[in-house]
Amino acid sequence: MSAQIISGKDISAEIRSELAERVAALARDHGVVPGLATVLVGEDPASEMYVGMKNRAAGALGIHSRQITLPAGTPEEELLGLVVGLNADPDIHGILVQLPLPDRIDEAKVIESIHPSKDVDGFHPISVGRLATDSGAFFAPCTPAGVIEMLLRSGHDPAGKHVVVAGRSNIVGRPLASLLLRKSRGGNATVTVCHSRTPDLGAVTRTAEILVVAIGRPEMVTADMVAPGAVVIDVGTHRVDDPSSERGYRVCGDVLFDEVKEVASALSPSPGGVGPMTITMLLSNTVESASRSVVGR
Ligand code: GUN
Secondary structure (H helix, E strand, C coil): CCCEECCHHHHHHHHHHHHHHHHHHHHHHHCCCCEEEEEEECCCHHHHHHHHHHHHHHHHCCCEEEEEEECCCCCHHHHHHHHHHHHHCCCCCEEEECCCCCCCCCHHHHHHHCCHHHCCCCCCHHHHHHHHHCCCCCCCCHHHHHHHHHHHHCCCCCCCCEEEEECCCCCCHHHHHHHHHCCCCCCCCEEEEECCCCCCHHHHHCCCCEEEECCCCCCCECHHHCCCCCEEEECCCEEEECCCCCCCEEEECCECHHHHCCCCCEECCCCCCHHHHHHHHHHHHHHHHHHHHHHCC
16 A cells, blocks of 8 residues: 655645735735745854745745844844834734844744734744643744644544654644644644653554654654554655765655555655645745734724
């Protein structure tokens, strides 16, 4: 048996076309253009690439994007002052400060300076708390929100299922567990969280009807760790040396794809799985923030 492939690329394209319609309706009915501000401090090439991708994707949907690039030596006070200005700017509905920040800057302080109503990354402690308590208005972190959309739109609603989340990071594992526990769309699952220090990880992952792997180790999940017929979402993305490839490397996930596809009933690839969904959910949060600003007026 070979698994159904859950393509994050295709699901992203579907969601982005829905978002383009919402952007057009906001302009037509309310004269509002969703605005996303991205803030990059320093010259880390990977961060520059991610921020560039986010801005291009926003522009393609008709979202106004403002990229602010500051030198690595920017004082913390200046960055905090910039965020205060963006919080007050009515043309900006979402603020994203690209992480990691230079060591001198207190990351938590910067995240806490973003107004929760514009926290489209979902990293502010108020956003985290509202998600954990399933109350109030907040934006969910983009990667776990993308995992939920992939499950729903590929016909694998987590409601009533035993979902095992492998990984406990603040960006993926923990918020994903909270989303799955909510009493609303994409929630109502029975959730187990395991991680790299779980003894006999395979014994836990084998109990999953839906297994989400965000453990951060290349191709760690092998076929023997997956129950026959399980649905598997691979959040990992790694560059590993591959002398047989022209580039000298290949990109893989946390799941040994070729093996697990013979056991699972459905599986997301990496690349082409969760990766494209993360940016899509950032765009979705930004459009939603602009919509809320219209209702709030
Ligand atoms: N760095 C790596 N991923 C992310 C992300 O999702 N948001 C922000 N702000 N920084 C990141």
